[in-house]
Amino acid sequence: MPVKTPHTPTTSKKRTLRTAPRRRPGRRVVAAAVAVLTGAALLTVDAVARQLGEERFADRIAARQGGRLADPEVVIEGYPFLLGAARGAHPEVRVTADAETRDGIPVKAAVDLHEVSERSDGYAAASVDAAFTAPFDSLGAGGGQNVRLSDAGDGRLRIEAGVLGMPVVVTAELRLDAGTVTLHADSAAVGDRPIDPAAPIIDRALSKRSRQLPPLPMGLKPTDVSVGPDGVTAHAHAQDVDLA
Known part of the structure; x- marks a missing residue:
């Protein structure tokens, strides 16, 4: 009986895999540096x-x-x-x-x-x-009296003056009417005694402190006036302004 020769499996040829060349990290660093610079x-x-x-x-x-x-x-x-x-x-x-x-x-x-x-x-x-x-100090000067102006809060002006040796304190609202700033008292006191803020003497004193706003540059028109910690501010607005 013939003897069978054992089958020897053939070895397949190994495939050589080609890999893409690695990018050099130095190129990325240079590119990033160039972008930053x-x-x-x-x-x-x-x-x-x-x-x-x-x-x-x-x-x-x-x-x-x-x-x-x-x-x-x-x-x-x-x-x-x-x-x-x-x-x-x-x-x-x-x-x-x-x-x-x-x-x-x-x-x-x-x-x-x-x-x-x-x-x-x-x-x-x-x-x-x-x-x-x-600023308040530039507005309080004049009139032959020692007048001190300050911020009374809530948009009001505090006016302190001496009349016949008595301290007078008035708080007033500022209003703008046709370019003129007027004062309207809402409280007043002589010494520690409150008085009627609508009293004629208070009204006359405040009317003397009304001010006409000076002409504003660039065709600006006054729109409002307010009181703050830094002084009295006039607000203004203009349209189509030539700055030549």
């Missing part, structure tokens, strides 16, 4: 351009006001600045400065210019909101 450079250029634009705007505002503004500070809103500058438009420009009225009263001016556009001869704003704050 590029972004930082753009931010720096934008910041420098914004500063130059704000200084240019401040110089123009100061020149327009004929020296009545001392070193105005300008903040131009909108990012990136260069995009707004290329379009010749900024959503908002805020100006703050120490100023002085024509009759010599010092004020703190805060002006918000909305939708500012650049023109060949200067700038224009779609609207302007402004607040001019006069």
Whole structure:
């Protein structure tokens, strides 16, 4: 009987797998560094351009006001600045400065210019909101009396004076009527004794302290008057303002 030769299985040829070459980590680091440096450079250029634009705007505002503004500070809103500058438009420009009225009263001016556009001869704003704050000590002077003004709270003005050696304290509401600020007493006392705030002597004293607001720049029209810790503030608004 013939002997069967045992079957020996054939060994299959091994496949050689090719793997993609690994990316060098150094390339990713370099790419990230380049991106960071590029972004930082753009931010720096934008910041420098914004500063130059704000200084240019401040110089123009100061020149327009004929020296009545001392070193105005300008903040131009909108990012990136260069995009707004290329379009010749900024959503908002805020100006703050120490100023002085024509009759010599010092004020703190805060002006918000909305939708500012650049023109060949200067700038224009779609609207302007402004607040001019006069400190109490500049308003209390005059009249030949020692008068002290301060904030009474709730938008009221506290008036302290001496009459015939007696201290008089009046709190009053400020109202704006056709550009004139008037005072209307809601409490009064002589010494420690309350008196009628509607008394003729109080009414006459307050009527002497009514003030006509001086002409405001940029065609601003007064809209309100308020009292706060820093003094008395006149609020104003204007539309379509030419800032050339």
